[in-house]
Amino acid sequence: MTSVGFAAGKVVIVLDASGSMWAQIDGRPKLEIARESLRNVLQSVPADAEIGFMAYGHRQKGSCDDIELIVPPQAGSASAISAAADSMKFLGKTPLTAAVKQAAEALKYTEDKATVVLITDGLETCGGDPCALGKELEASGIDFTADVVGFGLTADEGKQIACLAENTGGKYIQASDEKALQEALVETVAAPAPAPEPAPAPEPAPAPEPVKPEFNFIPTVVMAEGGEPLTDGNAWEIYKAGSDGTRGASVTTQYGAYKGNLEPGDYVVVAQDGEARVEQKVKIEAGQVSKPLFTLNAGTLIIHPRPSPGADVVDGAAVVIDYPGADHPATYYGTTKIVLPAGDEKVTVTIGQGEVTETIALAAGKTVEKDMIAGVGHVVANAYYTAGGDKADASGIGFKVVKAKKKIDGTRDEVTYSYGPDSKFDLPPDDYVLIATVDLAVVEQPFTVKVGELQDVKVALNAGVLAITAPGASKIEIFEMEKDINGNRKSLGYAYDQKYQAAIPAGDYTVVSEKSDNSSKEGTVTVKAGERSELTVQ
Structure with missing residues (x-):
């Protein structure tokens, strides 16, 4: 069993609690997956590890200031963090830049070694610049690192926040499902303890170094056979190949037009753009340059969700796409431009209570742009x-x-x-x-x-406001003035207090105040529409 260690210094986990965490992966909301994954990983963290927990978007829907350090960094905090995540609401916006800055300040990053682990399923929505923040924290921190886990983000979205990690010497890890999220949390929150370094071997006599090419791995990816190479918005995931040829340890994640140097050996390389991806094995040989071609067999779909023909696009409209080979549908909002595997795309647009579903044929290398009308x-x-x-x-x-x-x-x-x-x-x-x-x-x-x-x-409403004061009362109750055939009056509302105010239909009412000694007093009042009526019962 691999032992689990923890890097020196304190750590704050920052969790995205914005409303988009209600989107589903494999039939489960992302927020449930995040809670369960965080709980499982924290169980393997040593009790003396000093971990804190911060969240944003968990208390207010539209606020960019909704950031809270819920659990300060301290030893033995795993159960408190799990409990906080389990009881959290997911409501608001995504001020991730400001949250990471506050987490760094809570760790006193200008005085001590500090690490922030950000788990987010969305991009900055409050005007912050994560790339610039990474440079700022790296420049002013003693030994500051930000690791970023992009949960369910596309490759293009990941590129926009990966710089926060890269500019601080941290890791950006893209997690597309529950297993990948747990692996990412193990790698960032509970990193394997480093093995002791072996005693240095005697240095051999220097041998003349062979001439090496500047780059030995230059891959190309196209949407369809014969298409132009993709150089923007696409991503490369490179893994060591296991003994059975499947993916092993992650080597690197890169974006756009990529050229690199890899150690000789066998690799598994994944090329991705949007929701389209293709995987193939690559062998790197000493002194040789590998130039593999990856064909996504994909096209570009652009959806403009509108409430009615000719109306403006609704930015909050949900666009759900069930594409060929998908483990689960992908959800976007507002105008959606996405690369998808070629084939029949089932697209559902929801605006309020209106919904429309269409199946759109998408050919490899082609772009289809379409208005979808929810009809509301x-x-x-x-x-x-x-x-x-x-x-x-x-x-x-x-x-x-x-x-x-x-x-x-x-x-x-x-x-x-x-x-x-x-x-x-x-x-x-x-x-x-x-x-x-x-x-x-x-x-x-x-x-x-x-x-x-x-x-x-x-x-x-044809109503007014009735304000009742009953000094010393333990209960105030309002009744219709007219009695039924049995002599009973209908109760309309009550309060266990000495004061009671409520909007009420215009009419005549009887008010009864009761005291703790079971004595009672009555008063009558007429409420007029659009007016305030005040009554004292004593």
Whole structure:
């Protein structure tokens, strides 16, 4: 069994907790794979290793400042890190540059040896420059290293953040599935302990060095037979060949037009661009130059997702592509330009509740560009206390969209929901009912959606706000004033407090305050639409 060691100095693991981690690999969300992989690898880290844990995008959806050092670097932190990752939400943006900078500062990188391991499934979305940060940390740190694990990134995306690792002398590792992610974490977080160096052997007498070529490995990759070589956006993964000819240890990952020097021996080389990849064996012989040709048998697909014909592209639209030979579909957002294996590409575009799927034939070496129309209308929903009156802008306002047509049992199918004023919905053409809820006021508003139509749906609540004060009360309860045939009044809402405020339909009400000694007092109040009513019960 290989022993596991840990490099001297402290380490902070930075985890991408942005919303894109909900995308799936092999039928499982990436966030579940990341949690499980992190837990398994941390079990093999020595208890005296000083590890910290930082995350970003886990508390707020749209903030570039949502960065938190959850577990400071300390010995015996593995279980705390696993627990933090297991309970984390995945919501927001990707301020990876700022997060790595904060992690370095937490490690006092200008005073001590420090390592940051970044695990990300997306690129910087907050204006940071990871390449420039790598140079800055390398220049000002005592012995600073950043290792970057690109989880589910394409080769082109990986190229854009690999420089953060390379500029600090660290590693960039591309992990496309659960096994690859665990291997990457073992290599960065729990690196194998180095074997003791053998005693130096006596140096032999120097022999004349043979003339070596400048480069002995010059590969070329093309999209299709006879095509032009790819020199931008493509990637090379080079592995030592195992005894059975399969991939062994990773040697290097390079990008674009690559020329290199490899030690004589057998290798397995993977050429990749987008979702297309081809693998072949290469033998490097002393004094010889190997110039293998790799043919991806791929084409380029460009998708413009639009809500309706002629409308602007929706940047948040999900574009899911199930391509030939895929272990799992790939998910992109907004305008998507991607290299794919030639064949029939099953593409699904989702905008809000609208979805369209098409199968697109893609030939090797060709480019297909296509608009895909989800077929939705855009709706903005608001509630008003009275028609033409003030907008209900309370954070607790809720909107639920249901189908207008009732089922045989009298219920309606729920379509979607949202909270807060100016709630937005993208819906397929149909008849719907919008149910607006503000505290105790609930109103239904029917509406119809047409493709490409933009409309404001305004719901008049015919309600006011009732503010109740009951000094010394343990409970305040609001009842309809009218009693039923049995003499009972319908309870509308209550609070275990001395004060209670809520939006409520216009009308007459009875308010009962109860004290801890079971005594009670009653008061009556009339609430008018669009007005505030105050009542003291004592």
